[in-house]
Amino acid sequence: MTETNGQSSEPGLSPENQAVIQLTRKDFVSDQEVRWCPGCGDYSILAQTQKVMPDFGYPRENIVFISGIGCSGRLPYYMNTFGFHTIHGRAPTLATGLKAARPDLMVWVITGDGDALSIGGNHVLHSMRRNVDFKMVMFNNRIYGLTKGQASPTSELGKRTKSTPSGTIDTPIMPLTIALAAEASFVARSVDTHTEHLQGTLELAGRHRGSAFVEVLQNCNIFNDGAFRDFTDREVREDRMLLLEDGQPMIFGKDRDKGIRLRGLHPEVVALGDAVTEDDLLVHDAHAPEPYLALMLSRMWWPEFPVPVGVLRDVARPTHDELLTGQIDAAVAASGEGDLARALKSGETWTVE
């Protein structure tokens, strides 16, 4: 079903702009005042996004940011590109239509855990399975921020919020598992405060052809402060997060003394030493045609496991717009450009003198 191709992610230069365009981060900063709460993780995501934009070689006018509703939805206003702040959960649908009509554009979808996984869940599934060529960046703060603090689909079981004073009784879903189940061809995770890693991840997503799904663990310092602190803080992150590197054994820890080994169908954390060597560990393969490994990684979470960050899956398959355009080209090749007069006269006709 999928094709392995380690070099699938070509630079996304649009044909008429092969010449290098010298843009900087500042070129992507719009004149609008940024209005997220001070200290919000969104600032970092915006900054890293603006920073990586020049690398893709697209002129500003050929880049479109489309968002839904929620705090994340404001991001397009702050990007000096084309932008469309749509309605709750529906950004992927607009992006699908735009990309179908305009394959020449680079399209980013900005969304949140409520926007993408609750009200817009259906569109995430279907845009991913179609491999629509857009990059979806999902800000996951495990809370509804803009509506002032209700439980989200990723809130942990039992979480007390304004809407769940006795604790939520809904089991959370794992965004990356959902993306993988929906056949996403690029699936990755990063963290708002790990700026270099976030930049690198966005860079890879931007260069991927097809649907890219990036979960960014983002701190909402007002309604869910410290949601990821236990494993993202500087002092603990190396021991509690697993930095995925393609082709490399899964090793983590400040002293690189721990790893992930497969036992039966389950991963386990092991200490490297005399009994266990690097050869015993799982080796990451983001380009594996079947997503078993990625699915396993997508379910690993602190404190049972270190939280994996990086690219879980990166495979090449035809994009929606390529297939759509391909059918049109094939039809034109087979029967020539459509003739309106002939279409109007299709079927049985007769002449009245």
Added chain:
Amino acid sequence: MTTEIGERQLHEQELDRVTIRFAGDSGDGMQLTGTQFTRTAAVFGNDISTLPDFPAEIRAPAGSLPGVSGFQISFSSSEIHTPGDQPDVLVAMNPAALKTNVGDLPAGGALIVNSDAFTQQNLNKAAYAGSPLTDGSLKQYTVFEIPISTLNARALEGLEMTNKQVDLTKNFFALGIMFWLYERSMDPTLRWVDQKFSARPVIAEANKRALKAGYAFGETTEIFHERYIVPPAHLEPGVYRNITGNEATALGFLAASRLARRPLFYGSYPITPASDILHQLSTYKSFGVKTFQAEDEIAAIGAAIGASYGGALGMTATAGPGIALKSEAMGLAVMVELPLVVCDIQRAGPSTGMPTKTEQADLLQVMFGRNSDSPIPIVAPATPAECFDYAIEAWRIALKYVTPVVYLSDAFLATGAEPWKIPSPDKLPDIAVENVTDPSSYRPYARNPETLARMWAVPGTKGLEHRIGGLEKADITGNVSYDPENHHQMQVLRAQKVAGIARDIPPLDVYGPPEGDLLILGWGSTYGAIRSAVERLQANGRSVAHAHLRYLNPFPANTEQVVRSYRRVLIPEVNLGQLLMLIRARFLIDAVGYDRVRGKPFRIAEIFDEAERLLGPTTRESIAPARAARGRTHSRERKAKRRTGDD
């Protein structure tokens, strides 16, 4: 067998108009039979009008009452507007079809039944205590009992087919009989069979044999004593084809794409009765048409808006339940002011309602069914062929005013057919508009002073990077704005933009006297029944006019003047008074409604009778003797009483 037709004393009778209804089990191929008869009549040159009537279930239990499928065709040597109030001939392929349809057959009407299907089992399924063929209950009709299944099976002997396959061709035997009875050529249908079953020669042969056997049966049997000729109608010169409303709609959008010089993007989720538009447009790939079967109604319109944002003709189609789901996105299109066409092929509701049955009850939904004041222009074709023109017109308005537009059709228009004089593409209007490209003067919400259309720039245009969205916009700049006065101004601007379209559409046309006793005002698919009723009323000397709105928002500029020019205004609708509410609210006139919401179109006689009732007994002055002489059957009251009130 060798009996010459002449020896049978076969009479030929010329008729102006005949209405036939084919009725059978939904597995009996009645829609196909009706369609083939329609094509043949159309190619022959008759004016035609059709009414398919089928159950929502694909295959309801065979032989059951809910499983009955019908197709009515009226064909004529003069202009007709409706598929006929009542059939002259009913072809009933089984007891259930007889039971559900015979009530519409007038006394003296011809009834052709497949007597083979009148088994005890089928009679039980149709809840007949005894056989209607023998209990005398059909004696007011001219009944032709024909063992169609048996005769057909005999004609197909020797072909390598299962009994079930053989039985599936009996509709063509019945069609053959009807072709003989109305002196129609079998050629168009034979050609169609060859084309359709080119890969399955045995099936093709079986269908051709069945058709020819039915025709030969008509010729050789002794039961028919007359054949009927309906001469061609005197239509305007030109090249014609037969067309349903959905076919015309799809072709209209295809043409609009060419006329606007922009690719068509059609996002849609399958829903009766709109799906055929998706099916047809998906075959126009060589025109660059991009179709997208979305995961749901919301994704369909979302993708359409996205495509329009990119500069294509982004559009979507659905029925009432789908409009409900699309409402929020329609509001977004109003706010961001992008061109978009949303088709509502209305069907009976509320909720799932009766999916295959017609209704025109979504008018207020598309007019008001969104949060806040959210004005959207609405166009509504009146006949199947007109669907073509209004599909183009919807796009003309959407592009010129940079606005979403609703195109309202319904199940009756969608599936009904009529002859269509095929237009020449070079005679169609140019609806192209240019996008803004000049950065020096670009402001996303600056407007064309005449149309109030905002400046529309598409992604990829250098220097015009800007942001739009569902949040309120500041006038001119399009930046997010919570300013109270700005919001009021923007609400007014959006309303004015749509209202101003009234200056750019044709005035409401009146058929009949410019003033008088009664105006019958309609919209959408009631056109045919109203026009026919008004013709009869006028022939009876009544001072009655017909006006039919194709633009429901805004109304044509002269609408108030028209509705104020008659003593009474009657608004027949297949809903409980929605246009009525708009007209009364807008113009403060005491219009009255006439509503029949049965999932079926109006009958001419119903509107005629209601108009007569409203007009009251005719005045002495208004009955010219000559008119009275050729008055038709409905003028029964007119000698009896004088109307009170003014003369």
